[in-house]
Structure formats: C-alpha cells, structure tokens
Amino acid sequence: MMFNNQNVRISQKATIGKNVRIGDNTVIFDNVVIEDNVTIAHNCIIGEPLNEYYSDPDYENPVTIIGANSLIRSHAILYAGNIFGKHVSTGHRITLRENNTIGDHTVIGTGTDIQGNVIIGNYCRIYSSVAMAPFSKIGDYVFIFAFVVLTNDPYPPSEDLKGCTISDYTQVAAHSTILPGVKVGSNCLIGANSVVNHHIDDYSFVMGNPAKLIMDIRKYVMLGKGRLYPWMYRFSRGMPWENIGYENWMNKKSE
Amino acid sequence: MMFNNQNVRISQKATIGKNVRIGDNTVIFDNVVIEDNVTIAHNCIIGEPLNEYYSDPDYENPVTIIGANSLIRSHAILYAGNIFGKHVSTGHRITLRENNTIGDHTVIGTGTDIQGNVIIGNYCRIYSSVAMAPFSKIGDYVFIFAFVVLTNDPYPPSEDLKGCTISDYTQVAAHSTILPGVKVGSNCLIGANSVVNHHIDDYSFVMGNPAKLIMDIRKYVMLGKGRLYPWMYRFSRGMPWENIGYENWMNKKSE
Amino acid sequence: MMFNNQNVRISQKATIGKNVRIGDNTVIFDNVVIEDNVTIAHNCIIGEPLNEYYSDPDYENPVTIIGANSLIRSHAILYAGNIFGKHVSTGHRITLRENNTIGDHTVIGTGTDIQGNVIIGNYCRIYSSVAMAPFSKIGDYVFIFAFVVLTNDPYPPSEDLKGCTISDYTQVAAHSTILPGVKVGSNCLIGANSVVNHHIDDYSFVMGNPAKLIMDIRKYVMLGKGRLYPWMYRFSRGMPWENIGYENWMNKKSE
Numbered sequence: 001m002m003f004n005n006q007n008v009r010i011s012q013k014a015t016i017g018k019n020v021r022i023g024d025n026t027v028i029f030d031n032v033v034i035e036d037n038v039t040i041a042h043n044c045i046i047g048e049p050l051n052e053y054y055s056d057p058d059y060e061n062p063v064t065i066i067g068a069n070s071l072i073r074s075h076a077i078l079y080a081g082n083i084f085g086k087h088v089s090t091g092h093r094i095t096l097r098e099n100n101t102i103g104d105h106t107v108i109g110t111g112t113d114i115q116g117n118v119i120i121g122n123y124c125r126i127y128s129s130v131a132m133a134p135f136s137k138i139g140d141y142v143f144i145f146a147f148v149v150l151t152n153d154p155y156p157p158s159e160d161l162k163g164c165t166i167s168d169y170t171q172v173a174a175h176s177t178i179l180p181g182v183k184v185g186s187n188c189l190i191g192a193n194s195v196v197n198h199h200i201d202d203y204s205f206v207m208g209n210p211a212k213l214i215m216d217i218r219k220y221v222m223l224g225k226g227r228l229y230p231w232m233y234r235f236s237r238g239m240p241w242e243n244i245g246y247e248n249w250m251n252k253k254s255e
Numbered sequence: 256m257m258f259n260n261q262n263v264r265i266s267q268k269a270t271i272g273k274n275v276r277i278g279d280n281t282v283i284f285d286n287v288v289i290e291d292n293v294t295i296a297h298n299c300i301i302g303e304p305l306n307e308y309y310s311d312p313d314y315e316n317p318v319t320i321i322g323a324n325s326l327i328r329s330h331a332i333l334y335a336g337n338i339f340g341k342h343v344s345t346g347h348r349i350t351l352r353e354n355n356t357i358g359d360h361t362v363i364g365t366g367t368d369i370q371g372n373v374i375i376g377n378y379c380r381i382y383s384s385v386a387m388a389p390f391s392k393i394g395d396y397v398f399i400f401a402f403v404v405l406t407n408d409p410y411p412p413s414e415d416l417k418g419c420t421i422s423d424y425t426q427v428a429a430h431s432t433i434l435p436g437v438k439v440g441s442n443c444l445i446g447a448n449s450v451v452n453h454h455i456d457d458y459s460f461v462m463g464n465p466a467k468l469i470m471d472i473r474k475y476v477m478l479g480k481g482r483l484y485p486w487m488y489r490f491s492r493g494m495p496w497e498n499i500g501y502e503n504w505m506n507k508k509s510e
Numbered sequence: 511m512m513f514n515n516q517n518v519r520i521s522q523k524a525t526i527g528k529n530v531r532i533g534d535n536t537v538i539f540d541n542v543v544i545e546d547n548v549t550i551a552h553n554c555i556i557g558e559p560l561n562e563y564y565s566d567p568d569y570e571n572p573v574t575i576i577g578a579n580s581l582i583r584s585h586a587i588l589y590a591g592n593i594f595g596k597h598v599s600t601g602h603r604i605t606l607r608e609n610n611t612i613g614d615h616t617v618i619g620t621g622t623d624i625q626g627n628v629i630i631g632n633y634c635r636i637y638s639s640v641a642m643a644p645f646s647k648i649g650d651y652v653f654i655f656a657f658v659v660l661t662n663d664p665y666p667p668s669e670d671l672k673g674c675t676i677s678d679y680t681q682v683a684a685h686s687t688i689l690p691g692v693k694v695g696s697n698c699l700i701g702a703n704s705v706v707n708h709h710i711d712d713y714s715f716v717m718g719n720p721a722k723l724i725m726d727i728r729k730y731v732m733l734g735k736g737r738l739y740p741w742m743y744r745f746s747r748g749m750p751w752e753n754i755g756y757e758n759w760m761n762k763k764s765e
Contacts, residue, residue: 007262007517007535025262025280025535027552039309042282042300043553045584054549054581071309074300074332077584077602092332092350095602095620110350110368113620113638113656125412128368128386131638131656131684143412146368146386146404149656149684151702155730155738156681157635157653157745171411174386174404175432175450177685177702192406192432193450193464195685195703209464209703209719220410228410235412262517280517280535294564297537297555326564329555329587347587347605365605365623380667383623383641398667401623401641401659426666429641429659430687430705447661447687448705448719464719475665483665490667 013061014047023074030061031080035068041092042074049080050098062098079116091128103140105238121168123239135163139186141232141239142166145174154180167202169230176211187230189217205229268316269302278329285316286335293321296329296347303334305353317353334371346383358395360493376423378494390418394441396487396494397421400429409435422457424485431466442485444472460484523571524557533584540571541590545578551602552584559590560608572608589626601638613650615748631678633749645673649696651742651749652676655684664690677712679740686721697740699727715739 006024010016014028017036022028026040029047040046047064064078067086072078074092081098088102091110096102100114103122108114111129118132121140130144133152138144144166152161162181166172170184173192178184184200191207191214200206205217217229228234232246241249261279265271269283272291277283281295284302295301302319319333322341327333329347336353343357346365351357355369358377363369366384373387376395385399388407393399399421407416417436421427425439428447433439439455446462446469455461460472472484483489487501496504516534520526524538527546532538536550539557550556557574574588577596582588584602591608598612601620606612610624613632618624621639628642631650640654643662648654654676662671672691676682680694683702688694694710701717701724710716715727727739738744742756751759 004264006264009514009516024282025553027534043280043298045552048584074303075330075585093348093603111366111621115638128370129384129639145406145411147402147657147685149702151655151684155732155741156655156683156699157741157747159745159747173411174406175402175430175685179702189411192404192434193448193703222410231410231412235414237412237414259519261519279537298535298553330585348603366621383625384639400661400666402657428666429661430657430685444666447659447689448703477665486665486667490669492667492669 011047017068029064029080032061032064032066034066035070035086037069038066038071040066040072040076044072044074044076044078046072046076046078047080048077067104073110085122097134105240107238109146118163125238127174133161133163133180135161137163137165139166139168139170141169142172143170144172145176145192147175148172149177151177152180169232171231187217189220189229203229266302272323284319284335287316287319287321289321290323290325290341292324293326295321295327295331298329299327299331299333301327301331301333303332305335322359328365340377352389360495362493364401373418380493382429388416388418388435390416392418392420394421394423394425396424397427398425399427400431400447402430403427404432406432407435424487426486442472444475444484458484521557527578539574539590542571542574542576544576545580545596547579548576548581550576550582550586554582554584554586554588556582556586556588557590558587577614583620595632607644615750617748619656628673635748637684643671643673643690645671647673647675649676649678649680651679652682653680654682655686655702657685658682659687661688662690679742681741697727699730699739713739 010028011030013030014032016034019037021039023042026044032047053059062081066084070088076094078096079098082100084102085104087105090108096114097116100118102120106124108126109128114132115134117134118136120138123141125143127145130148132150136150150164152163164178165183167186170188172190175193177195179197185202187203189205194207194211195209196211203217205214220228236242258276265283266285268285269287271289274292276294278297281299287302308314317336321339325343331349333351334353337355339357340359342360345363351369352371355373357375361379363381364383369387370389372389373391375393378396380398382400385403387405391405405419407418419433420438422441425443427445430448431445432450434452440457442458444460449462449466450464451466458472460469475483491497520538521540523540524542526544529547531549533552536554542557563569572591576594580598587605589608592610594612595614597615600618606624607626610628612630616634618636619638624642627644628646630648633651635653637655640658642660646660660674662673674688675693677696680698682700685703686700687705689707695712697713699715704717704721705719706721713727715724730738746752
C-alpha cells in the first residue's frame with residue numbers, strides 16, 4: 001500500500017539509484033543524489049533550497065547525498081547540502097538545515113533538529129527530539145538521548161558562536177545541556193539533566209547543574225554485572241563488533 | 256472545507272465504523288479498526304507498518320484500534336498495534352510506535368512521542384512534547400506536562416531496559432526526567448525540572464535534581480484556597496466526576 | 511520546482527494579497543487574510559478551525575492575519591484567530607493554537623508550540639521547540655532558546671492559570687522553565703536549565719534550580735570584549751538598529 005508514486009515530485013536534476021523507493025507526496029529537489037537501495041518515506045522534502053532560493057534568480061542548489069541503503073522515515077525535512085553516509089536510518093519529522101555530514105550507520109531519532117554545519121560520525125544513536133546548534137561535532141559510537149541540547153552561543157545573542165564537541169563512545173543522557181564550546185572527552189557518561197559548562201576528560205562520569213565529576217567511569221561497577229564502562233564490552237547491537245565482540249573487532253582493525 | 260476525501264487512502268483490509276471522518280492525505284493501513292464517530296484529521300498515518308514490512312514478503316500488519324468517538328489531530332503517526340480506548344483525543348504530530356495501549360478519555364498533546372509497549376490509563380492528560388521510552392506504565396487520571404521524559408535504560412547503552420511507572424492521580428510538572436525503573440506512587444506532585452532517581456511514596460511532593468521530598472502533599476495548603484491536594488476535590492474538568500463532584504462519584508462507584 | 515499549485519485549497523472566504531506564494535498541499539481556511547508578498551510553504555494549515563467547528567453548524571471562523579512580507583515555513587499549523595505582524599518568519603512545523611498575537615519581524619523556530627492567547631512583541635527570536643502555555647506575554651527584542659517552557663498552572667491541575675511575562679531585551683537560555691505567573695524583567699539573562707520561581711528584576715543574570723541571582727548583568731565583563739550586557743551595543747543582526755547602531759537608533763527614536 002505504500003509507494004504508490006502518488007504526488008511524488010523529483011527534480012530532473014536529481015540522481016536516483018537502483019531499487020530506490022520514494023513515498024507519496026515526497027519532493028526531491030535539484031542536485032540531490034540518492035544512492036542505491038534507499039527508502040524515503042511519505043511527505044519528505046529532500047534538498048530543500050536555502051534562503052537565497054527565494055531571492056536569487058541564479059540560485060544553484062548545493063549537492064545533497066543520501067548514501068546507499070539508508071532509510072529516511074516520513075515527514076523529514078533535509079535542506080540542500082546534507083551529506084549522508086551509507087546505512088543511515090532516521091525517525092520521523094527530522095529537520096536538518098544545510099551542510100551537515102552524517103556518518104555511516106548512524107541513527108537520527110524522531111523530531112531531532114540539526115541546525116546546520118554539524119558533523120556526526122559513524123554508528124551514532126541520536127534519539128528523539130535532540131537539538132544541535134550549528135558547528136556541533138560528534139565522534140563515532142556516540143549516543144545522545146531525548147531533549148539533549150548542544151548550544152553554541154556563549155553570551156547570547158552574539159556572533160561569536162562556538163560549537164560543542166562530543167567524543168567517541170560517549171553517552172549523553174536525556175535533558176542534558178552542553179554549553180557553548182565545551183569539549184566532552186571520549187567514553188564519558190553525562191547524567192540526565194546535566195548542564196556541562198567545562199571540558200570533560202575522557203572516561204568521566206559527570207552529572208548535575210553544573211555537572212560535577214562523580215567518578216572515573218571505569219570504576220562504575222554493578223553487583224552481578226561487574227564493570228559497566230567502557231560499554232563496548234557488554235553492548236553490541238547494531239555496532240560493527242556485533243557478532244565478534246569488541247575485543248576481537250579491535251584486534252582485527254589493528255592487524 | 257475539511258474532509259474533501261482528497262488523496263485519502265484506506266486499505267481494503269481496514270474496518271471503518273459509522274460517522275467516521277477522515278482528513279485529506281491520510282493513509283489507513285491494513286488491519287486498522289476505526290470505530291464509530293471517530294475523526295481523523297489531515298495527513299495522518301494510521302497503522303504504519305513495522306520494520307519487517309520492508310523486508311518480509313509475508314508481513315501481516317498487527318491490529319490497530321481507534322476507539323469510538325476519538326479525535327486524532329493532523330499529522331499523527333500511529334504504528335500498527337496501537338489500541339486506543341474510546342473518546343481519546345490527540346494534538347498534532349504525535350508519534351506512537353507499536354503496541355501501546357491508551358485508555359478511554361485520555362488526551363495526548365502535540366508532538367508527544369510514545370516509543371512503543373507503553374500502557375497509559377484512562378482520563379490522563381499527556382501534554383505537548385512528552386517522551387515516553389518503551390515499557391513505561393501510566394495509571395489513571397495522571398497529568399504529565401511538557402518535555403517530561405520517562406527513560407528506561409539504567410546504564411546506557413544496555414539491553415536491560417526497565418520502564419517507569421507513574422501511579423494514579425499523579426502530576427509530573429514540565430521538564431522532569433524519571434529515571435529507569437522508578438516507580439512514582441499515586442497522588443504525587445513532581446516539581447518542574449526534577450530528576451527522579453528513586454521510588455516515590457504515595458502523596459509525596461518532590462522536586463529538584465535529584466528530587467527530594469518537600470512535604471506530604473496533603474499538607475500543601477494555600478491561603479484562601481485551603482488544601483490543594485489531592486486535587487480531585489477542586490478540579491473536575493473533563494473528569495468522570497465533572498458534574499457530581501469527586502466524593503459523590505467515589506461513593507457511587509463503591510455502591 | 512516549488513509553488514506548483516498542486517493540491518492547494520483556499521477558502522473562498524479568504525483574502526489573498528499580491529505576490530503571495532503558497533506551497534503544495536497547503537490549506538487556507540475561512541476568514542484568513544494573507545497580506546502582500548507573503549510566502550507560505552508546503553503542507554501548511556492556516557486558520558485551522560477551533561473545536562466548535564466540529565459540532566456547531568453555525569460556526570464562523572475567527573479572522574486570521576498573516577502580515578505583509580512574512581514567511582511561514584512548511585508544515586505549520588496555525589489555528590484561526592492568530593494575528594501576525596509584518597516580516598514574521600517561522601521555521602518548520604510550528605503549532606499555534608488560537609488567538610496569539612505575533613509582532614513585526616519576529617522569528618519563531620522549528621517545532622515551537624504556542625498554546626493560545628499568547629502575546630509576543632516585535633523583533634523577538636523564539637528558537638526551536640519552545641513551549642508557551644496560554645497567557646504568556648513576551649516583550650520586544652526577546653530571545654528564547656531551545657526547549658524553554660513558559661508554564662501557567664501554579665498547582666496542577668487547576669483553573670487558576672497565570673501566564674508568565676518576559677520583558678524587553680531579555681535572553682532565556684536553553685531548557686529553562688519559567689514557573690506560573692512569574693514576571694522576568696527587562697535586560698535579564700536566564701542561564702541554561704534554570705527554574706525561575708520568583709519575579710526577576712531588570713538587569714539580572716540568574717541561573718540554577720531554583721534560579722539564583724549571579725550578578726547585575728551590567729557587571730558581566732569579558733576579557734578583551736568589555737561589558738557584554740546590555741547586548742544591544744554589540745549585536746545588531748536583524749534588529750532595527752542594524753546599520754546605525756543602538757545608540758543612534760535610540761536617539762533617533764526619541765527625537
């Protein structure tokens with residue numbers, strides 16, 4: 001019942017790969033490249049023109065790429081200039097302003113709002129309703145939970161915008177705010193509803209408003225479970241080490 | 256001007272009751288049952304197929320039920336397997352993943368995101384932009400305000416998901432986070448922006464990060480208003496005791 | 511490729527100015543007035559009828575006005591009775607319930623939810639995913655960042671709703687909650703994730719849960735930058751003093 005080709009509009013300047021499915025009422029603008037085996041659901045806008053489109057008669061839409069095997073769920077709005085890796089998967093109603101780069105196998109949750117010039121690595125899980133200000137940088141294997149905000153304006157309103165950085169393997173729990181320009185190290189856990197106002201070292205477990213160091217995350221032990229972090233030794237679903245374990249995968253990589 | 260039957264698609268395997276109105280561009284998938292006197296506004300997706308739909312040629316869509324007299328406002332996305340009671344009313348752009356159960360007379364606000372396998376009782380008011388992780392359980396007459404998050408992962412990322420429970424008559428104010436597996440008792444008030452990290456006894460007024468007990472809510476008195484909680488003696492709009500008062504209604508029930 | 515007039519429906523009781531562009535699948539209801547040079551993008555609903563529309567056969571839709579030169583981005587839902595000034599600009603998927611007044615040159619971000627009977631002044635910047643309860647009042651030149659909530663119910667659930675007031679030139683950082691009836695003065699800075707539970711004097715910098723006074727904002731000095739607030743002397747993009755400076759503009763105004 002889906003994919004009836006009802007009311008689908010595809011620019012003649014778009015490039016569509018093999019086995020691509022496009023939902024009803026979806027619009028694909030100029031200079032969008034959709035690679036093979038991509039599914040784009042209903043009511044999406046892919047390659048939405050930038051503001052100049054409304055005023056500049058010579059406007060040329062920047063290139064947008066949706067990597068092979070990606071799934072974009074319904075009502076997504078992707079501005080022109082977004083570059084998606086392969087196997088990216090999204091929830092519904094995501095909004096991505098221009099010029100973001102999204103890595104392979106990354107998941108972006110329903111309602112998430114990525115405000116342009118953001119870089120997200122591979123195998124990240126960005127959950128529902130996350131807001132990322134321009135110039136945010138996210139490493140690989142990073143999980144960011146609902147209603148987290150990455151800010152960028154140190155003394156609003158200003159033109160002195162400084163994006164946040166979240167490094168590899170870090171977990172940012174729901175409702176946390178990362179203040180402008182803050183760098184969070186790798187393998188950290190940021191507790192729910194924290195306000196992070198200073199750089200955070202690798203392997204830190206912090207929480208609170210303002211966020212304070214609770215412990216080195218490697219000392220976080222649970223009865224009957226042992227050491228919980230780094231988490232890669234106990235969690236693998238959807239990760240590249242899914243069938244072989246993190247240690248084997250790392251060994252293989254370094255061979 | 257509404258209900259022009261423009262671009263409406265209804266599966267032949269759906270069951271539509273009497274006096275049902277369906278807005279333009281709305282799609283009703285297989286095995287959806289829409290009971291009498293239901294209104295579904297524009298641009299809704301009811302019974303969205305689960306992931307297996309994309310890969311399994313024998314895929315059968317789970318049953319979805321929209322109870323009699325319900326109103327689903329525009330741009331809702333309801334996955335297959337949702338069971339709505341009667342007189343349910345929703346805001347715009349709600350997202351419900353599969354297999355939630357929503358009680359009679361419950362209201363779900365604009366932009367709320369219910370992530371599957373959630374149970375919500377009768378006469379609840381879930382306001383805008385609430386996020387409920389899978390396995391959340393909500394009693395009857397519960398009010399949950401904007402941007403509240405019910406989480407479920409105690410040490411992310413893990414497979415050891417534990418939903419929260421919010422018991423009857425409890426109020427959860429805006430921006431609060433309920434940590435995984437926490438049980439909040441009945442008749443509680445959770446102050447705005449709280450982080451609830453432990454079980455909360457019935458009749459507790461808590462707030463803060465982490466949430467601390469302020470007082471027994473029955474002692475919360477306001478000059479000229481008297482005792483404010485339990486709230487059912489002073490508020491009845493939309494509740495089953497609306498015209499007779501809570502005490503009479505309780506007496507009648509127990510007859 | 512936009513503005514194909516596909517599936518656009520405009521009530522015969524609507525008034526459309528000159529040089530108006532209306533996106534595909536957009537619906538304009540009765541008694542909507544769209545002034546000259548307005549752009550309304552795809553999939554918008556302008557003048558959505560109120561609840562009585564569903565039950566009252568004599569229902570008359572309140573007047574809705576979209577002021578000249580405004581831009582409403584896609585998937586907006588504006589109920590009847592909204593009055594927009596000139597040069598208003600919005601993100602995607604905004605939801606405005608009935609009877610809000612939005613001033614000239616104000617910007618409303620993606621996903622913001624304004625719940626009716628709200629007044630917003632001129633030249634405000636309301637960012638993404640802000641929630642404003644009914645009876646909120648916002649002055650001129652106010653900036654409100656992502657996930658801020660303006661509440662209105664002092665002891666939920668009640669019928670004793672009291673909106674918040676945010677005065678001219680004030681900045682409310684991300685994730686803050688303003689409690690019911692609170693008046694925030696002019697030229698304040700509310701730090702990220704604050705809970706404001708009492709009136710705030712002009713020129714206050716507050717933060718925390720509950721929000722505490724950090725300093726008189728006029729004493730906030732940064733090395734190499736000097737005094738940061740009031741911000742109008744160092745920031746002018748999109749403001750009426752953009753090309754002449756705040757001081758000159760003020761002098762001109764008072765001439």
